Amino acid sequence: MQRWDxxxxxxxxxxxxxxxxxxxxxxxxxxxxxxxxxxxxNQLGTTLLYRTTRQIRLTDAGALYYEHCHHLFDGFREAEAAINDLQARPRGVLKLTSATTFGERFIAPLINDFLCLHPQLDVRMHFTNRQVDIIDEGYDIAIRMGALKDSTLIARRICERREYLVASPEYFTRNPQPHSLAELSHHRCLVGSRDHWRFDVEGVRREIRVEGAWQANSGPALLDAALKGLGLAQLPDYYIEEHLARGELVSVLDAYHHSDTAVWAVYPRHRHRSPKVRQFIDYLVTHIGEVLPAPQETRPS
Incomplete structure (x- = not known):
């Protein structure tokens, strides 16, 4: 057996x-x-090195053997470095940005819990619905929703996210429930930060432009308007699960729900080996289910 030493x-x-x-x-x-x-x-039965008083030179056999062997030790060193990095304590400043409501309700508590485990870490949180350029603005991590655009950034899925079309029971006492996308033009639509709604039609993504007398770039304001019977709204699950469970909202057109709207942790490629980034994202993936509302299997209709 060959000896590694x-x-x-x-x-x-x-x-x-x-x-x-x-x-x-x-x-x-x-x-x-x-x-x-x-x-x-002696073990190999061949000369690997020519030795002189001034230098050493590889024989043909030595060059061939070195070419095959040195990668093994490079791999060993990388493996040891990876283990050391895995065990390293996160240090420095963790700078993170997220959409406002999702960040305040779900990301901030997890960051605070993570900080309790790693008090040597400093944290800077910035919540905004603006699309932040995380490289130019110096962020370690951005929490983003929905289908991601192609980029050089690395993305890791944190949790699923589905959008639902909802209105209050009181609204549906005055208006019939829609059964097709074409019927949406006959309804009062509450417009959020974007002027189109996303649906899946037989596996194909479709966007429908919506207009209405009510518009706001605030999820909580949109939810409040829907609860008060002012119209139909498209909102993500974490806004509405509890209200659906209590019968305060009704989900419609469920067959067309757009499903490609996960929550992602996005970070620059050069940050992928940083303990603070890797360990916090691992923590998010492990614990996000503890703070999100439980999904409702049966929805009121």
Missing amino acids: RIEAFVEVVRLGTFAAAARQLKVSNSHVSRLVSQLE
């Missing part, structure tokens, strides 16, 4: 250029390194 000695001699440098790297004597290389040559 012999191979390592050979690789270090070639990589560093001298037996003395390899001995210093391995923290052994020059003679010990020389003996290990000789043992390896």
Whole structure:
């Protein structure tokens, strides 16, 4: 069986250029390194190095053997670095941005819990519905909703997110429930931060432009208007689950719900090995279900 210490000695001699440098790297004597290389040559039945008083040169066999072996030790070093990085405590400043309501209700409590576990970490949270350029503005992580645009950023799915078309029972006492997308033009639509609603029609994404006498760039305001019977609204599940369960809202056109609206943690590629980024995202994925409203299997109609 080949001895790893012999191979390592050979690789270090070639990589560093001298037996003395390899001995210093391995923290052994020059003679010990020389003996290990000789043992390896005897084991293989071939000469790997030409030795002179001034330099060493690889034989053809030595060059071939080095080409196959040095990658192994590069992999070992990377594996050790990965383990050390995994065990490293997150330090420095964690700078994060998220959509306002989702960030305030669900992300902030988890950040605070994470900070209790890692008090050596500093945190900067910024909640905004503006699309932030996280690289130019120096953020470590952005929490984003829905289908992501192509970019050089790395994205990790945090949880599912579905949007529902809802209105209050009181609204439906005055207006019939819609059974097709075409019927939406006959309803009072409450417009949020975007002027189109998203649906899936037989697996194809479709966007319908909506207009109405009521509009606001605020999810809570949109929810309040829907609860008060002012019209139909398209809202994500975390706004409405509790109201659906209590019968305060009714979900319609369920067959057309747009499903490609997950919640993502997005971060620059050069941050992917940072302990603070990796460990916080792992924490989010593990614990986000503890703060989100429980989904309702049966929805009032």
